[in-house]
Amino acid sequence: MAGTPASFPQAWRKRTTRGELLLWVGWLALVALFVFCWEVMNENTMWFFVVDAPAQALDLGSRMVPPRWSYLPALMKPLWDTINMATLGTLLAIVMAIPVAFLAARNTTPSERFVRPVALLGIVASRSINALIWALLLVAIIGPGVPAGVVAIALRSVGFIAKLLYEAIEEIDASQVEAVTATGASSAQVIDYAIVPQILPAFAGICVFRWDINIRESAVLGLVGAGGLGLALQDSLNVLAWPQVTVIFVLILLTVLVSEWVSARVRHAII
Amino acid sequence: MTTASPANRTVWRRPPFITDPRLRWAIYGGAVVYLILAFATIDVNWVRVYEGLDRGMRFVRGFLVPDFTSRWSDIAQGMQESLTMTVTSTVVGILISVPIGIGAARNIAPMPVYLFCRGIIALSRSFQEIIIAILFVAMFGFGPFAGFLTLSFATIGFLSKLLAEDIEDIDEAQAEAIRATGAGWWQVVNYGIQPQVMPRLIGLSLYRLDINFRESSVIGIVGAGGIGATLNTAMDRYEYDSAAAILIMIIIIVMIAEYSSSFIRKWVQ
Numbered sequence: 459m460a461g462t463p464a465s466f467p468q469a470w471r472k473r474t475t476r477g478e479l480l481l482w483v484g485w486l487a488l489v490a491l492f493v494f495c496w497e498v499m500n501e502n503t504m505w506f507f508v509v510d511a512p513a514q515a516l517d518l519g520s521r522m523v524p525p526r527w528s529y530l531p532a533l534m535k536p537l538w539d540t541i542n543m544a545t546l547g548t549l550l551a552i553v554m555a556i557p558v559a560f561l562a563a564r565n566t567t568p569s570e571r572f573v574r575p576v577a578l579l580g581i582v583a584s585r586s587i588n589a590l591i592w593a594l595l596l597v598a599i600i601g602p603g604v605p606a607g608v609v610a611i612a613l614r615s616v617g618f619i620a621k622l623l624y625e626a627i628e629e630i631d632a633s634q635v636e637a638v639t640a641t642g643a644s645s646a647q648v649i650d651y652a653i654v655p656q657i658l659p660a661f662a663g664i665c666v667f668r669w670d671i672n673i674r675e676s677a678v679l680g681l682v683g684a685g686g687l688g689l690a691l692q693d694s695l696n697v698l699a700w701p702q703v704t705v706i707f708v709l710i711l712l713t714v715l716v717s718e719w720v721s722a723r724v725r726h727a728i729i
Numbered sequence: 730m731t732t733a734s735p736a737n738r739t740v741w742r743r744p745p746f747i748t749d750p751r752l753r754w755a756i757y758g759g760a761v762v763y764l765i766l767a768f769a770t771i772d773v774n775w776v777r778v779y780e781g782l783d784r785g786m787r788f789v790r791g792f793l794v795p796d797f798t799s800r801w802s803d804i805a806q807g808m809q810e811s812l813t814m815t816v817t818s819t820v821v822g823i824l825i826s827v828p829i830g831i832g833a834a835r836n837i838a839p840m841p842v843y844l845f846c847r848g849i850i851a852l853s854r855s856f857q858e859i860i861i862a863i864l865f866v867a868m869f870g871f872g873p874f875a876g877f878l879t880l881s882f883a884t885i886g887f888l889s890k891l892l893a894e895d896i897e898d899i900d901e902a903q904a905e906a907i908r909a910t911g912a913g914w915w916q917v918v919n920y921g922i923q924p925q926v927m928p929r930l931i932g933l934s935l936y937r938l939d940i941n942f943r944e945s946s947v948i949g950i951v952g953a954g955g956i957g958a959t960l961n962t963a964m965d966r967y968e969y970d971s972a973a974a975i976l977i978m979i980i981i982i983v984m985i986a987e988y989s990s991s992f993i994r995k996w997v998q
Contacts, residue, residue: 492820499813499873507870514868542767586983587976588947590859591957594964595972599785601777608771651743658746678859682950682961695863711855 518700525708526701533690533709539604540686540713543679544672547611552665555616559623565635566627566653577620584617589675593684607684611672618668626660627653663725670721677710687713788969795977796970800963804975807959810873811945812982814955818877818945819938822884827930829885830892831918837896837904846889853886862948873954880941880948887940891933892926899925931997935990942986946979 473481507514560566562577593610600606630653638652680688687710694702747753797804832838832846858879865875865882904921912920949957956975963972 488820492817495813495816498809499817499877503872503874504870508874511868518864518867538770542771545763546767546771582984582987583980586943586980586987588943590947590950591960591976594950594961595788598964598967598969599781599788601774601781603774604771605773605778655743662746674857678857681859707856707860710860714855 521700522704524701525704526699527705529702529705530709533687533706536680536685536687536690537709537713539607540676540680540688541673543604543607543611543676543684543686544669544717547608547676548615548665548669548672550608550612551615551619551668554612555619555623558616558620559627560649562620562624563627565630565632566649577624581617581620581624584613584615585621586617587614589614589672589679590682593679594682597683602683602685604685607676607679607686610679610684611676614675615668615672618671619664622664623657623661626657626664630656659728662728666721666724666728670717673717674714677713784967784969788973791969791971791973792977794970795974796968797974800959800968800971800974803959803962804956804971804978807949807956807975808978810876811942811949811955811957814873814876814880814945815938815942818880819884819934819941821877822881822937822941823888823934825881826885826888826892830889831896833889833893834896836899836901837914837918837922846893850886850890850893853882854890858883858944858948859951862951862953866952871952871954876945876948876953876955879953880944883944884937884941888933888937892930895926895929896922928997932994935993939983939986939990943979943983 471478558577558580561568561573562581564570564574567574567577589610592613593606596606596610596613600609634656635648635652638648643651676686676688678688678691680686680690681692683689683692687706691703691706694700694706745753747756829846829849832842833850835843838846861882862875862879865878869875869878899922903925904917907917907921945955946957946960949955949959950961952958956979960972960975963969963975
């Protein structure tokens with residue numbers, strides 16, 4: 459096995475020459491792709507506006523302060539609507555996500571060949587469309603207002619909750635299922651006594667986590683007409699009332715911080 | 730070992746999820762009161778919903794027979810903007826977030842740098858993309874450049890935070906070994922830390938590419954370019970078949986991105 463010392467390279471190298479070459483080609487391709495995309499993207503960019511941006515930013519900043527704090531009381535109803543959209547949307551999503559998750563999990567699905575792909579497709583479709591786009595559709599269908607926001611939040615959250623939940627179901631300890639089955643339990647009883655207790659902490663954590671995300675999302679859903687703080691934001695933006703926009707931003711920031719704190723506390727208590 | 734007296738229950742009952750009964754009933758009661766209040770303040774206009782069902786049916790029909798052709802040039806333009814915006818913003822976002830992520834790792838950065846970088850991360854994470862897009866559109870004008878800046882900014886918060894946490898979780902022994910050879914700070918980062926976090930960094934970058942595409946389909950609603958603007962226009966014109974075509978394309982691209990990124994991540998790790 460021993461080669462002559464002269465045949466070894468002088469310095470330690472991580473890769474072979476061929477490996478290094480391939481790596482460089484890969485990086486080069488990435489840079490080329492980036493430059494190409496940059497060129498295509500900025501075909502229509504008015505660089506005049508971009509150069510002007512610092513002045514615009516200063517101008518915007520001077521308009522946004524001082525915030526018009528007297529606008530705050532008028533925002534309490536939209537804030538309540540926002541919280542409702544997030545909470546009710548999460549609840550609706552939970553109701554829909556549980557059966558989907560059980561249909562999608564490999565160990566509980568009735569048919570791995572037919573039912574599971576359908577459930578997975580539903581999960582992907584729900585996850586790949588943002589809540590704002592769902593809201594855009596639902597405002598057109600069921601009209602502007604809080605109900606459209608609730609359904610939009612729910613449809614977006616179904617995929618998220620179902621995905622994390624079915625992964626949790628697939629990771630359960632099979633011996634407990636076997637033990638409960640051995641007592642002669644029906645399949646509903648197996649789910650109730652062997653699977654549910656194992657996934658309950660993960661499930662509660664997922665729901666609270668999603669609720670936290672939904673608070674953020676429902677704060678802006680009003681931009682497309684679905685009620686809540688976003689609607690007030692849209693109204694203020696339309697009349698260029700920047701001092702009011704500042705108040706709304708501060709309120710959204712505070713709401714998000716509080717919801718994040720609540721969700722962190724609850725998850726800490728559960729797990 | 731006590732023997733079971735007849736007074737003891739002989740039927741086993743499972744312990745409740747929340748053990749403290751007072752806390753349990755307080756939570757249940759609070760939930761019921763909240764739900765009553767919440768439903769009382771929502772006014773559903775059932776007449777409007779009933780009228781909307783017809784549109785809903787048209788939308789479902791649009792999904793079954795999507796119309797790719799009549800607005801194809803708009804769709805192609807929007808998709809091109811979305812895809813290029815995704816790639817450029819992800820690359821720029823990664824380039825900026827790597828130094829910030831290193832600076833935000835407590836075990837290799839001095840305190841002032843740590844606080845500064847954590848501040849940037851908190852700033853970037855606290856507002857969602859759409860709000861940042863509103864501000865950037867106001868500053869930089871309409872179009873994909875504002876969207877590109879928005880997504881880059883959002884990428885920084887996401888990637889730097891996870892990278893910093895990953896660096897804080899590394900195996901210290903390897904960094905210690907490199908340090909023991911007399912390596913400087915750069916060499917420790919390059920030889921002791923970078924090899925440990927690289928697979929995860931690549932995985933996170935691909936994941937962020939995924940997220941950026943999804944977000945790029947939304948920020949167009951406030952004028953930051955991309956397929957979202959096309960979708961918004963299609964909805965405003967009641968062209969549900971074109972809107973369905975756009976949504977189907979978004980779903981398919983997201984699915985492709987998700988599968989290929991999970992494939993690459995498996996290959997890297």
